Amino acid sequence: MIRARRQSRKIRVGSVEIGGGAPIAIQSMTTTKTDDVQATLIQAHALATQGADIVRVAVPHPGDAAALPVIVREAGVPIVADIHFSYRLALMALEAGVAGLRLNPGNIRDPKQIAIVVAEAAERGVPIRVGVNAGSLDKRLLAKHGGSTPEALVESALHEVRILEDEGFTAIKISVKHQNVPQMIDAYRLLAEAVDYPLHLGVTEAGPPPYGTLKSAIGIGTLLAEGIGDTLRVSLTADPVEEVKVAKQILQTLGLRRTTFDLVACPSCGRAELDVIDLTRQVQERLEKMNLPPIQIAVMGCEVNGPGEARDADVGIAAGPGRGLLFSRGRQIGWVPADRMVDALLDEAVKVATENAAVEQAATEITESATTVWTTGSEAKLV
Ligand code: SF4
Numbered sequence: 001m002i003r004a005r006r007q008s009r010k011i012r013v014g015s016v017e018i019g020g021g022a023p024i025a026i027q028s029m030t031t032t033k034t035d036d037v038q039a040t041l042i043q044a045h046a047l048a049t050q051g052a053d054i055v056r057v058a059v060p061h062p063g064d065a066a067a068l069p070v071i072v073r074e075a076g077v078p079i080v081a082d083i084h085f086s087y088r089l090a091l092m093a094l095e096a097g098v099a100g101l102r103l104n105p106g107n108i109r110d111p112k113q114i115a116i117v118v119a120e121a122a123e124r125g126v127p128i129r130v131g132v133n134a135g136s137l138d139k140r141l142l143a144k145h146g147g148s149t150p151e152a153l154v155e156s157a158l159h160e161v162r163i164l165e166d167e168g169f170t171a172i173k174i175s176v177k178h179q180n181v182p183q184m185i186d187a188y189r190l191l192a193e194a195v196d197y198p199l200h201l202g203v204t205e206a207g208p209p210p211y212g213t214l215k216s217a218i219g220i221g222t223l224l225a226e227g228i229g230d231t232l233r234v235s236l237t238a239d240p241v242e243e244v245k246v247a248k249q250i251l252q253t254l255g256l257r258r259t260t261f262d263l264v265a266c267p268s269c270g271r272a273e274l275d276v277i278d279l280t281r282q283v284q285e286r287l288e289k290m291n292l293p294p295i296q297i298a299v300m301g302c303e304v305n306g307p308g309e310a311r312d313a314d315v316g317i318a319a320g321p322g323r324g325l326l327f328s329r330g331r332q333i334g335w336v337p338a339d340r341m342v343d344a345l346l347d348e349a350v351k352v353a354t355e356n357a358a359v360e361q362a363a364t365e366i367t368e369s370a371t372t373v374w375t376t377g378s379e380a381k382l383v
Contacts, residue, residue: 028240034064047241050241083103115167132174173197173231175199178204189228212234245260260292263297264316294357303318310326317341326348
């Protein structure tokens with residue numbers, strides 16, 4: 001069973017709410033040089049189109065900070081600036097209108113400079129993520145805890161948080177990332193007990209797919225199933241668009257957010273009368289390019305055990321020799337010849353996904369108008 005979400009404070013990263021019961025936000029990070037405005041915007045758009053709610057960019061040099069005003073204005077998604085050591089870069093990012101900072105105040109060091117940055121962030125309503133990684137813990141903590149233990153990560157994060165709190169700043173979210181998944185899980189569990197700030201989940205340096213995908217799914221997924229986590233970034237040594245796809249699948253698999261397709265497919269066996277693996281690959285490749293509203297699609301390999309799952313999905317096909325039986329919303333639509341199976345399944349998927357999205361939209365509008373009626377005190381009463 002998925003546990004109830006941990007109660008956390010709510011902060012805002014631009015238009016995106018984090019924590020306090022808000023939907024779990026998906027983040028990713030550009031891999032471009034930020035001062036290459038065009039390349040960064042192309043990647044930010046690609047991430048947003050794929051479903052990233054927030055995009056982070058690295059700001060190691062003044063040229064990167066100078067590029068931020070255009071990126072912030074044209075990205076179409078809240079931009080977080082990732083800054084280390086330099087309070088001047090942090091101020092430039094804030095002046096550029098970033099929606100968030102990822103910054104550890106401890107590595108700015110000078111208390112006066114920290115105070116200036118924090119005051120500016122508070123003035124602009126910009127939150128700060130304190131982000132501690134196993135690889136960058138200071139020597140004192142490593143010695144005290146005997147390595148990059150969960151306790152060391154949490155102590156480091158809380159030290160950074162206290163610096164912000166001492167300035168009266170509480171629009172904070174925290175990450176304690178580790179490349180070792182059990183240690184990462186324990187660190188977040190400890191942190192979740194210690195504070196009520198929203199938590200940004202991630203396995204750092206997870207590596208390329210499929211290894212990084214699996215590490216992230218296990219680490220992030222375990223915590224989310226325990227109710228811990230308010231936003232996440234899957235870190236992959238790959239095109240960051242892949243990070244967003246994996247993040248969406250993690251949330252969807254746990255039933256926490258439905259944003260994409262769910263492809264149910266049988267593993268195939270000796271009973272299959274056609275190449276189920278190839279059929280599923282064709283469906284998957286087409287689905288990944290379609291950007292459909294959420295829908296469950298089943299691809300089953302025979303007429304014996306296939307119809308049950310095909311019937312349970314939004315749309316499904318139970319493939320047999322030379323033909324497949326197409327289902328839509330549990331109803332049997334009819335037989336489709338083998339060379340038309342993929343097209344017929346996806347045509348039906350587009351129809352059903354569009355209808356599903358329209359129903360959801362209508363439900364949202366009804367909920368919003370009911371809220372408006374109650375909050376504005378209109379005479380119209382809903383029962
Ligand atoms: S659905 Fe049919 S082909 Fe697929 S695994 Fe089950 S029995 Fe085998």
